[in-house]
Amino acid sequence: MTGTPTSSQAGSAAAQNGAQWLLRSAAASGLRVCFANPGTTELPFVAALDAVPEVRPILSVFEGVCSGAADGYFRISGTPAMTLTHLGPGFANAIANLHNARRARSRILNVIGEHMSWHVQADPPLNSDIESLARPVSAGVWRGNSMAGLQDATQASLREVLTPGGGIASLVLPMDMQQGDAPFEPLRVLAEPRDAGYDAAALDTLAFAIREGKRVLMFLGASAMTETALTQAARFTTLSNVELIGETFPARSEHGGGLPAIRRFSYLAEQGHPYLLQFDRVALVDALQPVAFFGAEGYPSRLGDPARMIAVSEPNQGGAQALEQLADSLGLAPARLPTPEPVIDANLGESLTAETAAQIIAAHLPEHAIVSVEGGTLGFPFNALASRAARHSTIVMTGGAIGQGLPAAFGASVAAPERKVVALQSDGSALYTAQALWSMAREGSNVVVVIAANRRYQILQNEMKRTGHHLQRSDVQSLLDLSNPAVDWVSLSRSLGVPAAQATTTSELRRLYLAALAQQAPFLIEAVLP
Structure with missing residues (x-):
């Protein structure tokens, strides 16, 4: 891998600041998207985006959506995205989905805004040990406390996310380095080919x-x-x-x-x-x-x-x-892939269960769809039918940290806007990052979300039974229950800008699902399950 200067695409090198230089270096190295939730210390970086149109900024109203979207984006495109978060507390909100991304071996460049480098020693209210937060979910953490340090940190970070087999890079970027003069040419970091070996x-x-x-x-x-x-x-x-x-x-x-x-x-x-x-x-x-x-x-x-x-x-x-x-x-003949027996959407009755919902979804899945699965309620029965559905890609929760499904679906839609994304989501886990719906609405994402609304943490109820625990007290039982009050997913989704409707029967789900597939815009279906 090499890091070489490239010509600036917007004015001379002498006329740029550190944030512009970093963005131009990222763009020259092939990064095109930044999922952002900025704060005050990142405002020079936000202003720099004005000067670097090659990087597309996308706002999310929660940092966990930024990190989950960057993960989904990489899984589908194979290209790293950037995230922009505000100091240690903002980055901390992104950690759960960075945990999933690390387990998925996704490559992401996190840019973490920091106080003025000279201000940190005063321990201002938002001061924190960012490196300690970033290290467990990063392959490498770098800090640019000087212009020379910024150049080294940027090259090392880009090298990490562009190297096959690399990982997540976190770059701590003080505010004064963002707005200081950067009189040097942007870098273009190129990945070196790697032999993919086997034993x-x-x-x-x-x-x-x-x-x-x-x-x-x-x-x-x-x-x-x-x-x-x-x-x-x-x-x-x-x-x-x-x-x-x-x-x-x-x-x-x-x-x-x-x-x-x-x-x-x-x-x-x-x-x-x-x-x-x-x-x-x-x-x-x-x-x-x-x-x-x-x-x-x-x-x-x-x-x-x-x-x-x-x-x-x-x-x-x-x-x-x-x-x-x-x-x-072994002398095995080349595979002749058979035409699979299709999933039939017929004779299902009107009772809407996880199984009948999965059958409808699989039977009408578009060719080359992307299916983002979080939660076993719909995920397990759908997976049993997946080989008989149309050709599609599936992304799932790799690290076990809840709240991946909706952001990953959003990121996948940014990576491949021409492909329909179907998010199979359980109601409990969807609440962790429901803010992703707002980003889907804002970007006009080609996503259909199906919420399995059974009003409970079903996986925990199943685990309690499996491990031999039988709860007696109603207040303890309520820890695994989401029915009091039940979340109105239709109203919640609409309030975040995504049209939505509720299905309580198979015919209602079929009608809503087919209508949603026919449009290139986000839509949410609340499938009420027993």
């Missing part, structure tokens, strides 16, 4: 095991669930002793249109661990050894038997090439 010896071991009739599980990470990789994985479906499974929460996965149906690995230790032990070999393809989502007595944290696992390739490495090479070595 050839591991493939030889797997090929031998398969020929010997051993039971082999191909455990696929997100980057092995692309269309190219799955087309190669389909070649193994002719073998009775080989199974395919995907990691529990892939950052992005492709489905439908004849691609092989890939079940997701259970996040429950008591299900996932015994399942892995059925196999003689577990091939980790662009994946790491699975870890239980939560600890469970009697089960290891790292699931399966390490002695049976073979690391074929690391995440975001050479999974597709490895699958192709292994299939070739």
